[in-house]
């Protein structure tokens with residue numbers, strides 16, 4: 001066989017093996033996964049900047065009684081109602097047909113208004129529903145929001161809740177994308193992952209999937225994005241916002257808050273999603 005046909009034969013074998021091993025996931029690799037996470041950083045930083053435009057607006061988060069169309073009494077905050085109702089409309093419009101999107105409140109909407117689309121199923125079916133939306137919800141309202149918004153009440157509750165929804169959706173998409181990260185890592189090192197999944201060794205799985213160097217790059221990059229995107233743009237170029245008289249420099253969202261968000265919540269939660277996903281990867 002001529003050298004070039006041996007080479008073609010090997011390439012063909014390689015392609016067939018890839019198709020057999022990963023029938024649904026050929027386009028997914030560590031590079032594409034990292035690109036996705038990098039692009040999500042922009043969405044997250046922008047959504048935080050938008051939310052920081054408004055003060056805390058506490059009444060939007062206090063529980064109050066309201067009566068549903070069935071006449072029954074419910075106790076919810078306005079923000080929770082807003083998210084639930086918005087998600088119902090978005091579910092009808094097909095948002096959750098994509099596995100990248102997971103709602104905070106599950107509803108069974110009977111049909112979708114969106115044109116049909118054949119979404120690829122990159123995830124392993126037995127593990128695809130892993131998510132930490134409950135934890136994200138608690139952290140967002142209890143820990144992050146007080147760091148983002150100044151005290152005060154401007155009454156713009158609907159706009160504020162719409163901004164909350166945008167932040168929650170961006171964080172949820174990024175963190176629950178850990179399922180895709182785990183899928184790629186599993187495919188890249190099936191033998192070692194299979195052994196650790198078999199022995200349900202969570203600590204060893206966490207160690208194997210962790211790349212501290214990569215995490216450091218991510219944290220420093222999001223801090224920088226908060227600096228660049230959180231400046232005022234003038235015809236003379238970007239300037240920091242804030243009180244120039246006092247010499248205090250400031251950004252629309254403190255870059256240190258964005259660093260902390262990733263360091264303490266986003267990355268650790270993404271890795272928890274990865275471990276949970278892997279534990280179900282052989283179900």
Ligand SMILES: C=C(O[C@@H]1C=C(C(=O)O)C=C[C@H]1O)C(=O)O
Pocket residue numbers: 034037181209210211212214215218266267268270271
């Ligand atoms: C996403 C990756 O996997 C892990 C999760 C990371 C994250 O959430 O940003 C970063 C590094 C890894 O510990 C990766 O290796 O690129």
